[in-house]
Amino acid sequence: MEDVNVIKLPETEDRTPAKKRARPPQFDPEREEQDRQTNVKRLAVLGETDGSVKLLEELVFGAEEELLERLDQTGTLLLQDEDEESEDEAPQQQQPVKKAAWVDEDDELDEEVDMRHRYRRNLMRGEAESTMSKQKLQQRMREQFQKAMGGTPSWAESGAQKKKKKKKKKDDDDDDEDDEDDLLRRTGNFVASSESLPSGILRMKKCLHANSARPSEDRLTTVQFHPSAQVVMTAGLDQSVCLFQVDGKTNPKIQSIHLERFPVHKAQFSRDGEVVIATSFRNKMFYLYDMMEGRVTPVHTVRGLNEARVKEFSVCPEGDALLLTGTRGYLHLLTLKTKEVVRSVKINGDVSGVALSPDGSKIFANSEEGEVYVFDLRSSRCVNKFSDDGCVRASSIAASRNGQYLACGSQSGVVNIYSQEACLNSANPKPLKAVMNLLTSATALAFNPSSEILAIASRAEDEAARLVHLPSLTVFSNFPVAKRKIVYRTSCLDFSPNSGFFSLANNKGQAPLFRLLHYKDF
DSSP, X not given: OOOOOOOOOOOOOOOOOGGGSOOOOOOOHHHHHHHHHHHHHHHHHHHOOOHHHHHHXXXXXXXXXXXXXXXXXXXXXXXXXXXXXXXXXXXXXXXXXXXXXXXXXXXXXXXXXXXXXXTTGGGOSSGGGSEEEHHHHHHHHHHHHHHHHTSOOGGGOOHHHHHHHXXXXXXXXXXXXXXXHHHHHOOSOOOOXXXXXXXXXOOEEEESOTXXXXXXXXXXXXXXXXXXXXXXXXXXXXXXXXXXXXXXXXXXXXXXXXXXXXXXXXXXXXXXXXXXXXXXXXXXXXXXXXXXXXXXXXXXXXXXXXXXXXXXXXXXXSSSEEEEEOSTTEEEEEETTTTEEEEEEEOSSOEEEEEEXXXXXXXXXXXXXXXXXXXXXXXXXXXXXXXXXXXXXXXXXXXXXXXXXXXXXXXXXXXXXXXXXXXXXXXXXXXXXXXXXXXXXXOEXXXXXXXXXXXXXXXXXXXXEEEEETTTTEEOTTSSOSSSOSSOSEEEEEEOTTSSEEEEEETTXXXXXXXXXXXXXX
């Protein structure tokens, strides 16, 4: 096959005459303007958006201006969060580790501690923990302390913990504001029932006797909680008045005084809680014990008082005054400042019991014949009188602190519960409830501060004590405990200022103490 040589010819110049070459089109302004207008219309048509699509975009993203504003705000918030996180992290990284000021070498020894000792027994959580290392015991005691204090106290917190708690509190406040805003946006029933005391079974815990640090050698006649301090007082026939701190575990004794040849019939704190007033059985004299100064003052005579003895009395809720119960139906108002009688009132027959209204303006007194008298203390005038329903011989009376109830006890054991309003306005009020759980004379009555419980008792029989649930007017079924005797013969009852504790004075010289678990405070 023969090789074929391809010869590339050189390019030749275009020799076509200039006249015959294509000329570029000449610029036409009118036509150019028409083409521009046509293109603008086409672009406008292409850029139009369907109305439904535009509406959907506004619903999802909002209008264009709103969307841009939200994006700006989001960016600002993100920057602020990053700044706050960096500020929180910086102190934590820079905070130096605190060193102990002093270290005991004996603490480092791995020593086992006997947990069966009476001071450490309450820290055990089972029989297996009869011994415990020092480190574990320290941790257990720290947990118990924090539980008792409701958390770590502020003085024991580190700087980082305080900042963290402050930040959490700020976040909680913001959440509360959001909840308030949410509350304003919605409608409906937002009223919730309060945490009221349930009926049936009263949740309670038996504690160490209030006077276990110094039991009385004879019958106790008085037990009373201090109006403001966590203190309880006992007094009795052993001629002593004792003060104890109430903690429910050891109840240590604070102080005791001995009154020579003066068996105490009744002892009460003054309204401010600084003075104790004590009376006896056959003496006209009574004692004033100033706890602030530690001074015991005998009061031998009272100006204007013509009585052979001073035995029963009540402390007035307002002012430094006592209401003394005299003989032949007399009641005397005595001022502690001047030790004189300022006014007296009288009922028919002998006085069985006296109670004062919460504001101290009214006196409720029942006679042995079962008649109840209501006096206005300021004017000394009898404003009402009625017969206790079914009562043959009265024995006691008590008024609730909220001004709602009046309880009248009789020697038959029946306790009638009235409305105070009816007792003030009606000549023949009917009892709301007749409590018939006692078979002997109802000698002691006491309302708790919240007026939800009425304690009733008789000193004529063992275990003759009951607690009444006032909202339902029913008796709690679990008091007293039927398995063993605790209450015995009760002469006095009292509740702590916030109903957290309840105590009795019995004939064994003991003051049984109970913790009412429904109430959180002392």
